[in-house]
Amino acid sequence: MNSRFVRLAETARPPVSFTIDGEPAAALEGDTLLVAMLNAARSLRSSEFGEGRRAGFCLMGACQDCWVWTAAGERLRACSTEVREGLAIVTRDTEAAWLKLA
Structure with a gap:
């Protein structure tokens, strides 16, 4: 099994069809982005602070663990954003200044 949720x-x-890092994914209308992504994959994104993967934590918008980005650069909280048709999600913010410090 390739997903975290069943x-x-x-x-x-x-x-609903959408993409995660350019790969096609499917969800159901009314799913949050977090549920949609974890039905399609084992994690949401990479950690900013190490090699670990993140999969959300509180599931209610308090912990800040589920941030992802649209292909256009908009930052979204996956646990409180409803998935929508054609949404293109990117799991790493390539424009973040802290990523360029290494």
Whole structure:
């Protein structure tokens, strides 16, 4: 299995297509981006502070662990953003100044 979450219910909602780092992914209408991404992958993004992967923590918008970006550079909190058709998600902010310090 390649995903962290397994959908057990609410399977009759309309499908939504989006991408994660250029790879196609599918979700169901009404899913949060966090649920959609973890139904498609094992993690949301890389840690800013090491080699670890992040998968969200609090699931309610308090911990700041689920930030991802759109291909246009918009920063989104995956746990409180609803997935939408055609959304292009990037799991690493290549424009962040702290990434260029290394």
